[in-house]
Amino acid sequence: MRNVHTRRLGVHRLIMLVTMATGASAAVAGPIADAYRSQADRIIDAALTSDDAYTKLQHLCDDIGHRICGSEALDRAIEWASAELRKDGMSNVHTEPVEVIRWVRGNESCEMVAPRRQPLVMLALGKSVGTPPDGITAPVVVVADEDELEKLGDGAKGKIVLFNNPMPPYDSEKGSGYGHTVRFRTNGARLAAEKGAVACLVRSVTAHSLRTPHTGTMNYKDAPVQIPAAAVTVEDAETIDRMTKRGIEVVLNIKMDAKNHGPAMSANVVGELRGSTHPEQIVVIGGHIDSWDVGQGAHDDGGGCIMALASVKLLKDLGLQPKRTIRVVLWTGEEIGLFGGKQYAKDHADELANHVAAMESDSGAFAPKGYGVDCKDESRMKAAADQLRDIMTLMEKIGATDVSEGHGAPDVSPLQPEGVIVMGHEVEGSKYFDYHHTPADTMDKVNPLELKQNVAMMATMAYILADMPQRLGEKD
Ligand SMILES: [Zn+2]
Numbered sequence: 254m255r256n257v258h259t260r261r262l263g264v265h266r267l268i269m270l271v272t273m274a275t276g277a278s279a280a281v282a283g284p285i286a287d288a289y290r291s292q293a294d295r296i297i298d299a300a301l302t303s304d305d306a307y308t309k310l311q312h313l314c315d316d317i318g319h320r321i322c323g324s325e326a327l328d329r330a331i332e333w334a335s336a337e338l339r340k341d342g343m344s345n346v347h348t349e350p351v352e353v354i355r356w357v358r359g360n361e362s363c364e365m366v367a368p369r370r371q372p373l374v375m376l377a378l379g380k381s382v383g384t385p386p387d388g389i390t391a392p393v394v395v396v397a398d399e400d401e402l403e404k405l406g407d408g409a410k411g412k413i414v415l416f417n418n419p420m421p422p423y424d425s426e427k428g429s430g431y432g433h434t435v436r437f438r439t440n441g442a443r444l445a446a447e448k449g450a451v452a453c454l455v456r457s458v459t460a461h462s463l464r465t466p467h468t469g470t471m472n473y474k475d476a477p478v479q480i481p482a483a484a485v486t487v488e489d490a491e492t493i494d495r496m497t498k499r500g501i502e503v504v505l506n507i508k509m510d511a512k513n514h515g516p517a518m519s520a521n522v523v524g525e526l527r528g529s530t531h532p533e534q535i536v537v538i539g540g541h542i543d544s545w546d547v548g549q550g551a552h553d554d555g556g557g558c559i560m561a562l563a564s565v566k567l568l569k570d571l572g573l574q575p576k577r578t579i580r581v582v583l584w585t586g587e588e589i590g591l592f593g594g595k596q597y598a599k600d601h602a603d604e605l606a607n608h609v610a611a612m613e614s615d616s617g618a619f620a621p622k623g624y625g626v627d628c629k630d631e632s633r634m635k636a637a638a639d640q641l642r643d644i645m646t647l648m649e650k651i652g653a654t655d656v657s658e659g660h661g662a663p664d665v666s667p668l669q670p671e672g673v674i675v676m677g678h679e680v681e682g683s684k685y686f687d688y689h690h691t692p693a694d695t696m697d698k699v700n701p702l703e704l705k706q707n708v709a710m711m712a713t714m715a716y717i718l719a720d721m722p723q724r725l726g727e728k729d
Contacts, residue, residue, distance in 0.1 A: 285640060296716060306704050313330060319546050322519060323354065328519075331522055334522045338565075351520055351596040354515065356379055380513060391412055393503045405448065420459055431686055435458050437456075458686070463693075521584050528578040533607050539664070540555075540556070542558055542583040543593075561614070591666075597668075605668065612675070612678055619680040619682070621703070626676050628672070628674045634659075644714060648710055651709050678707070
């Protein structure tokens with residue numbers, strides 16, 4: 254074995270020198286990649302020729318549809334995913350109860366009633382209250398941010414406040430501009446209510462729009478009064494902004510049936526590919542099974558769930574049983590409050606020391622790029638990142654080589670303060686926020702080849718993390 258290993262290392266060093274000389278990517282394969290090259294090749298080849306993930310995603314999107322918290326569709330999705338795990342031969346398949354909240358959108362509309370009549374495209378924000386049956390009719394004041402709202406003084410009283418703050422375009426270095434503007438969606442209603450506004454609209458949080466409204470969650474926190482909150486499209490926000498800047502009073506009528514129905518029960522889905530020699534040690538992979546109540550939740554986060562389901566089936570079919578357990582977790586209630594992620598951390602507090610890594614894919618199912626890694630112990634994070642870089646050299650053929658430090662993914666984030674190494678499955682990010690939380694997040698936006706590549710990356714990574722001699726983040 255040793256001889257084989259040394260020889261492989263030798264060949265690889267030679268390839269390294271050649272790639273460095275030609276100026277190509279200088280990712281360095283280390284001992285883990287060398288030990289797992291043949292298994293990784295088998296996994297990747299099998300993933301790239303399997304339609305399993307696409308077939309599963311098609312069922313979730315087309316036959317079940319969107320899956321908002323507290324809905325029958327979400328219950329059906331949870332039942333279906335559990336049945337798939339059983340059918341695919343997984344062990345310990347069960348659901349774990351999670352208390353969530355049920356918020357129902359109902360009918361809604363937004364119309365410009367002066368200076369001319371025109372229907373606008375609008376989506377209420379998750380957890381918003383509704384309007385009276387006749388709606389709220391009031392003039393609009395447009396502000397770009399908190400400072401402009403403050404400068405209005407009493408000027409927002411009795412008005413509809415529209416936050417028109419553009420999300421910066423995607424940047425290949427810095428990523429999406431989502432973090433810059435999502436706060437108006439989250440906090441806008443509270444800020445506007447503090448100034449006496451009667452409703453709050455936000456420009457949809459996206460850098461690219463075909464007049465598509467983007468919903469998402471909001472929070473009243475300690476708002477003096479709960480006012481209705483909704484998103485309008487970039488195009489409609491810009492129209493209103495241009496008109497009001499010319500001194501024209503724009504009056505809107507907003508009607509929303511939205512209602513908070515209080516607590517409801519849902520569940521996380523769990524199933525395992527049990528480890529052969531250290532079954533108590535766990536590598537978690539998964540996504541969130543709930544979605545918004547528009548579109549099909551194809552990229553957010555049907556794709557992430559399906560990658561995990563398809564990964565364990567693929568390994569099982571290949572007869573690749575790792576030494577540690579790979580546990581699929583499909584978390585519930587992420588969109589409306591990270592309920593499933595928080596509950597998982599509580600339910601499994603006793604075994605978190607045995608969680609070798611916990612990864613989630615919640616960035617869409619676009620072309621895979623690599624992994625983000627985070628751990629509260631920085632030296633373990635650095636050690637883990639070095640091992641992940643070694644492993645990612647096996648995935649050059651699918652174009653995925655990135656490892657970035659200091660970030661994971663939403664549903665595994667409650668495990669990070671407990672010392673677990675958390676990981677985010679990362680994909681090409683330029684289009685995600687075009688579809689995110691919209692009626693356009695549908696199956697046709699998922700490229701079948703890219704979905705296969707994602708399964709290849711997740712299955713390979715999960716297998717190696719669950720099988721390699723040393724525990725992730727530790728030297729030996
Ligand atoms: Zn998501």
